[in-house]
Amino acid sequence: MRRGTRYGALLGPLLAGGARPDLVERAARGLGLPERGRYAVVVLGSPVPEGAVVEGPDVDGARWWWGGADGSPGGAEGRGEGRGETREVAVVLLGPAGPDRVVARLRELGAGPGGVSPVVGSPAEVAAAHRLAGTALLTCEPGSREIVRLDERLPAALLVSRPELSTRLLAEVFGPLLTLVPAERSLLVETLEAWLECGGSVGRAAARLGCHRNTVFNRLRRLERLTARSLSRPRELVDLVLALDVLRLSSAPAGPGGGG
Structure with a gap:
């Protein structure tokens, strides 16, 4: 899992949405993200746990890029702003075990609450995944340490979205x-x-x-x-x-x- 101001700056165009395709392509290239792959986005409502940010792939072969604090409302019409959460965001190039291993890894580290997006196929889709991960976070009970996948919480996600x-x-x-x-x-x-x-x-x-x-x-x-x-x-x-x-x-x- 990687982190730093350089990664945060490069992740910005990928996470924010609406960036020009050339900026997204340049950011992905700077981060070393393949043009096609299996990606997920994680949004945590608390600081990244100690030990979560390391160089290189984890034991599953997944690679993590942490972008630092996220001030966005998570794509759910500002619902996250009222909870006083410190948002931390990561883009994950998934390993063979997929998003289930991402959830397990975050739980092992004591992270949470957190939301994990559906899998997307390219860096250009990371912004949409970011919004969905933010919505997944909003389905966690206040004060909990849950790590949830959006696909497991779709009815609740509809509720928090409206x-x-x-x-x-x-x-x-x-x-x-x-x-x-x-x-x-x-x-x-x-x-x-x-x-x-x-x-x-x-x-x-x-x-x-x-x-x-x-x-x-x-x-x-x-x-x-x-x-x-x-x-x-x-x-x-x-x-x-x-x-x-x-x-x-x-x-x-x-x-x-x-x-x-």
Whole structure:
């Protein structure tokens, strides 16, 4: 992994978008980036960990070019500016293991939160990958150390890309739920999350939560009444899942959990 003012200056035209093709070509040549290859962009919301910046390829054969702090909002209409994140950006020429190894390497280094773009095929596509990596970063929960690939978070990425619609969705679906005291709200949200993670099994959700299955059933029925949406109707379930994602990504916590 490489870093320095020289690399940062050369990466600028690749990352910013809108640069003339000759500038992109010159920058790629200066960095030693092949005209065709498998590239991904990483955007971190925290400083690059110590030990991440070294010369030469890593064990997978991937080559990294760190461009330093990134002041852009990550292509999601400025949503990143409100989180106070220090953005660090890297262009990665992937090795045989592809982007999964990039994610694993960043986790090994204790980096995060961070977003990894889809794979693109040339330096000319790096600017678009940069925007998508920034959007992936915005799907990480506030305060987390997640490293996520955009392709794993596409529904959430759509939500963070349109914050005004996300806010409206949350109010429309979870409005009555949000009026509850924090502990009560958190209990219903935790139960819904457990039920979803257990594939819609009330029994497995009860085992995970450490309560009776009837308790889970009653909480879910109450949530249905509050939201006027049924977990058994696919379109209404989509509304609930998306609203849950908006709540998860909100900087305001759902509140402390409770028993029962």
